[in-house]
Amino acid sequence: MANPEILELLSTNKVFDGELRKYKFKACLNANFNLFLPSHSAAAHVPLLVYLAGLTCTEDNGAQKGGFFGPAAAKGIALLFPDTSPRGAGVEGEDKDWDFGVGAGFYLNATNPAFAKHYNMLTHVTLELPQVLSTAGLPIVCGHGALTLYLASKTNQYRSVSAFSPICNPINCPWGQKAFKGYLQGGTTEAAEQYDATELIKKRTDPVRILIDYGTADNFYKQGQLLPENFVKAAREAGHDESQVQVRSQDGYDHSYFFISTFATDHINFHAEFLL
Numbered sequence: 001m002a003n004p005e006i007l008e009l010l011s012t013n014k015v016f017d018g019e020l021r022k023y024k025f026k027a028c029l030n031a032n033f034n035l036f037l038p039s040h041s042a043a044a045h046v047p048l049l050v051y052l053a054g055l056t057c058t059e060d061n062g063a064q065k066g067g068f069f070g071p072a073a074a075k076g077i078a079l080l081f082p083d084t085s086p087r088g089a090g091v092e093g094e095d096k097d098w099d100f101g102v103g104a105g106f107y108l109n110a111t112n113p114a115f116a117k118h119y120n121m122l123t124h125v126t127l128e129l130p131q132v133l134s135t136a137g138l139p140i141v142c143g144h145g146a147l148t149l150y151l152a153s154k155t156n157q158y159r160s161v162s163a164f165s166p167i168c169n170p171i172n173c174p175w176g177q178k179a180f181k182g183y184l185q186g187g188t189t190e191a192a193e194q195y196d197a198t199e200l201i202k203k204r205t206d207p208v209r210i211l212i213d214y215g216t217a218d219n220f221y222k223q224g225q226l227l228p229e230n231f232v233k234a235a236r237e238a239g240h241d242e243s244q245v246q247v248r249s250q251d252g253y254d255h256s257y258f259f260i261s262t263f264a265t266d267h268i269n270f271h272a273e274f275l276l
């Protein structure tokens with residue numbers, strides 16, 4: 001399946017009767033990815049669910065701790081786990097902070113000249129990886145990047161989106177403001193057009209398929225980094241009811257992969273409705 005000029009297979013593991021493959025993507029500065037193929041994929045095309053991990057993560061966090069393989073294997077869904085930023089770009093200061101630069105690419109295409117050559121995770125996730133995997137009809141799962149990629153897509157590339165503890169209104173929270181100031185020449189004004197889920201949902205008048213879970217004990221939620229209430233308000237005002245935009249507050253859960261793995265099956269089943 002893989003073109004060795006572009007993809008180098010680094011490892012394989014059997015899991016839930018399927019196979020987890022780890023690849024180095026040679027076009028993109030050591031940005032590795034993991035691909036789970038359910039056993040069905042040997043005989044038939046299967047849909048692909050993309051998992052976008054959060055700040056500080058690599059392609060391994062969701063794969064190793066998310067608990068997605070069992071439910072995905074049961075439904076016959078493949079899973080793609082991209083990295084969260086380029087690695088080794090050499091931009092000055094890129095590894096200074098945990099919430100900006102290496103491990104924190106924010107799934108955007110940088111327009112700040114210092115970052116624009118390498119920090120193009122939007123293109124990496126929406127074009128480069130799908131092209132290399134030659135798959136259509138991708139749903140996506142996980143936070144801020146998933147929501148914005150889904151909501152800004154004009155090509156029906158994605159059928160549904162779900163997110164765990166996402167940053168819902170980044171132009172109004174410290175993480176988003178810091179990232180957009182650093183990556184984009186136009187800062188939060190430029191970001192509002194393309195990279196803010198609350199702004200984007202206001203402009204979507206067609207039916208959408210969105211599931212969001214967040215935990216009430218999540219410190220980042222309590223600090224005002226996530227702002228799911230802003231997203232719900234904007235969605236309802238734009239005419240998207242519970243059947244299109246479901247945002248669930250999960251009592252006592254924090255921001256960790258213990259939370260994600262608890263609700264992983266719900267998210268896989270949600271996407272299966274639109275994929276199979």
Ligand SMILES: N[C@@H](CCC(=O)N[C@@H](CSC=O)C(=O)NCC(=O)O)C(=O)O
Nearest residue numbers: 053054055056057061098143255256257
């Ligand atoms: N180092 C930080 C905490 C970092 C953190 O919690 N990262 C989350 C994502 S946060 C938003 O996107 C994460 O997924 N971490 C990786 C993991 O495997 O848990 C701090 O000190 O607060």
